[in-house]
Amino acid sequence: MKQAVKVKEGDSVAARLLGWYDRHARVLPWRARPGEKADPYAVWLSEIMLQQTTVATVGPYFMRFLARWPRVGDLAAAPVEEVMKEWAGLGYYSRARNLHACAIAVVRDHGGVFPDDEEGLRTLPGIGPYTAAAITAIAFGKHAVVVDGNVERVVARLFALDEPLPAVKPEIRARAATITPLRRAGDFAQAMMDLGATLCSPKRPSCMICPLEASCEARAQGTQETYPRRAAKKARPVRRGACFFLTRPDGAVLLRRRPNKGLLGGMMEVPTGEWGADTLSDEALLLSAPAPVAWRRVPGLVEHTFTHFHLELAVFTGGRRRGRQRRPMASGPHGRNWPARHCRP
Numbered sequence: 001m002k003q004a005v006k007v008k009e010g011d012s013v014a015a016r017l018l019g020w021y022d023r024h025a026r027v028l029p030w031r032a033r034p035g036e037k038a039d040p041y042a043v044w045l046s047e048i049m050l051q052q053t054t055v056a057t058v059g060p061y062f063m064r065f066l067a068r069w070p071r072v073g074d075l076a077a078a079p080v081e082e083v084m085k086e087w088a089g090l091g092y093y094s095r096a097r098n099l100h101a102c103a104i105a106v107v108r109d110h111g112g113v114f115p116d117d118e119e120g121l122r123t124l125p126g127i128g129p130y131t132a133a134a135i136t137a138i139a140f141g142k143h144a145v146v147v148d149g150n151v152e153r154v155v156a157r158l159f160a161l162d163e164p165l166p167a168v169k170p171e172i173r174a175r176a177a178t179i180t181p182l183r184r185a186g187d188f189a190q191a192m193m194d195l196g197a198t199l200c201s202p203k204r205p206s207c208m209i210c211p212l213e214a215s216c217e218a219r220a221q222g223t224q225e226t227y228p229r230r231a232a233k234k235a236r237p238v239r240r241g242a243c244f245f246l247t248r249p250d251g252a253v254l255l256r257r258r259p260n261k262g263l264l265g266g267m268m269e270v271p272t273g274e275w276g277a278d279t280l281s282d283e284a285l286l287l288s289a290p291a292p293v294a295w296r297r298v299p300g301l302v303e304h305t306f307t308h309f310h311l312e313l314a315v316f317t318g319g320r321r322r323g324r325q326r327r328p329m330a331s332g333p334h335g336r337n338w339p340a341r342h343c344r345p
């Protein structure tokens, strides 16, 4: 039978965690220092950037965005292409498009001031339940239950929740609600995130120095590394295709913009052909080539793993044109044809 989590009066999980946070909080560029008021714009920007991305990666992007667009109105007034360009490399590009749409909505519908509750925040583009709760707690200090991946791990261990992810998420949230204090909800949320990012790591958590050790059921059982439980992963499908790198004698590279919706929406790319499960011959791959020039296959493959499939691309480089010139058209990965653009390197 499971042990009950030991939460004593005056020595609650929240009290111990907040005491630890007061001594060990990470210094992060978007985080208000003790005594400072949090900036909702900075909190929102960081939370959108941190979705699916690490703190170390986000840091420089956050600083560049804030330097270039210091207030939400500045970001709203920026051309979306500039925002996308500044975002390049952070991945999950629909976030950048939503970021810009959200800034516009805050200026247009809320006088440039972010709503200060979850309900209001969730009406804005790109703000889901997690982000709304995080902004409510961290930017406005209001009570909200904030559960990100780090918090999921801590709570699953603290209560030794045996059901695997993602089915266990509602229970994790319910358990998180039982330990979230009414006061200092923002600090508590950030403390849970910090604990998950530092001591309660996925492998070899530092339980000996954890402020919650005495309350942690998984630690008591010696099974902490087995939480959160995960259902067996399905193998990712592999998609294969080709991409075409074509340069002009002046060094310009042939690029095109992907459709706004879908994978890497709105991003510039070298043209690629269809992506399918089959391994095709070079002759078949070249049927998607964007221009009638002499193509040369580069040895090897470019590989990238997306969340839902693995991609393998053959690379062809284009040389001098054969025959008559015509405006190049490229067949896209979703069967669309796009006019080609030229871009200086």
Ligand code: SF4
Pocket: 154, 157, 158, 199, 200, 201, 205, 206, 207, 208, 210, 211, 212, 213, 214, 216, 217, 218, 219, 224
């Ligand atoms: S005692 Fe260990 S497993 Fe439990 S919350 Fe702390 S670091 Fe995580």
